């Protein structure tokens with residue numbers, strides 16, 4: 001999941017490629033590099049670490065040239081060193097690659113035997129030597145590129161430049177996204193429309209197997225069989241403005257604080273506040289929710305936990321059977337898809353490779369596919385039968401916050417719609433649940449007033465080596481999400497458990513050094529959750545109880561610490577309880593001094609399997 005930019009330009013491209021790469025840094029920040037043609041020769045600058053380091057390299061050693069490619073890397077094969085940084089090149093060709101070339105070992109052995117010399121440990125470098133090999137056989141760059149990509153298995157998007165071929169840029173795509181941008185006098189390649197937004201809003205998305213030959217502003221696209229292909233040029237809405245932190249210290253803080261507003265946008269799309277009732281503007285969606293024989297939900301990471309909450313809601317409110325899998329697992333267990341089934345894929349970025357592959361599997365097996373996405377121009381949105389936008393706005397922090405709560409708000413509305421459509425929910429209940437949803441923004445604004453207290457608790461949590469999160473019912477996924485948030489940005493080891501599972505093993509971990517964060521909305525599960533909490537306290541466990549006033553009064557006496565969540569309908573608890581979990585992780589991360597928005601080893605969008 002790396003970021004790719006290519007420009008066949010009319011002016012010096014390195015500075016503009018660098019700017020475009022900044023918009024792609026969410027895809028990885030292990031290393032970065034740019035290659036251009038300088039008097040027909042390939043020259044490159046590369047650096048480990050974030051783009052700011054490449055920027056410094058370019059200031060010391062500027063890179064001229066009007067045709068170039070750039071890359072920001074999330075390492076898969078080979079450590080994040082200069083040698084492994086893209087572009088990979090020899091004297092004849094330079095390439096940047098996103099994806100994994102699965103047959104690289106075989107190709108590498110073959111090319112080594114022919115005398116090719118490799119310098120990196122990456123899978124990507126085989127593309128350089130394979131293309132060169134075809135050039136050595138006398139093929140023109142266009143033909144060499146097409147022959148080479150036909151031999152690659154796995155997933156790739158590639159951009160290439162060639163010695164002596166001013167204004168020639170070749171792109172290829174299979175599995176990983178690549179878009180062509182059409183400018184007035186120039187053409188571009190980019191991982192997404194967002195990267196190309198400063199240059200053009202006219203974009204065509206390549207399809208699997210496509211090769212795009214760019215010569216100046218002329219673009220020819222060929223499909224997997226080498227036949228000329230027409231790919232629709234669309235006008236994108238991707239904004240060319242760079243998102244800023246709006247006065248916050250980190251994007252994550254900004255995004256946490258944006259939640260009242262953006263959840264309001266999500267709700268405005270799915271609800272009619274006048275009823276209040278659910279108001280879907282899509283008949284096909286209403287039909288699917290009313291008649292699907294089963295709903296298969298699939299996603300990764302935080303989006304998966306949103307789906308897990310969705311399972312509770314769809315089953316309870318609509319009696320709609322739900323199966324849920326990590327997207328990386330779904331198709332590998334050869335699932336049984338029912339006739340008349342629907343499959344829902346949840347993804348902030350809409351580019352997660354596992355989720356996209358799961359969607360394709362469900363589609364190939366006759367399921368109606370729904371995509372709950374933040375980025376509506378993404379691959380997942382483009383391939384789904386029905387797109388469900390969440391309107392969270394750009395989420396930049398690697399830790400997903402506002403996308404999670406907006407996903408939940410949309411899922412809640414969809415579950416109510418399914419309940420109504422299937423005759424399992426009365427108009428009165430619909431009104432009550434929608435009223436509760438519409439109150440979320442107000443409750444979050446109220447809750448954020450206690451941020452200073454959570455900051456102090458976050459500093460305490462940061463001192464722990466291990467932390468456990470417990471929850472029951474729809475709060476169980478929140479326990480999982482709380483633990484994920486904490487570990488990914490503070491690097492404190494954390495696990496989420498169903499509260500009732502503690503006694504079956506994890507309780508052995510309890511001692512006075514392990515904070516146990518109990519998410520206990522004052523709902524039908526409260527007494528049982530509190531019993532599990534007592535079992536922890538009886539063994540010296542240090543409990544941080546999160547509940548409403550009534551819950552804290554009833555059960556908080558012996559807790560080490562307490563966080564009060566606004567009193568609200570238990571239905572919306574998963575959304576409200578996400579906020580303390582996010583803030584605890586955020587302040588623990590600050591106390592640990594970690595890079596909150598770009599934590600180690602991670603990337604915002606994971607476009608490799």
Ligand code: M6R
Nearest residue numbers: 301302303347348349352399400
């Ligand atoms: O873009 P997606 O929602 O498909 O991303 C899925 C996960 O990679 C993502 O939620 C990840 O777990 C976050 N870093 C969690 O904060």
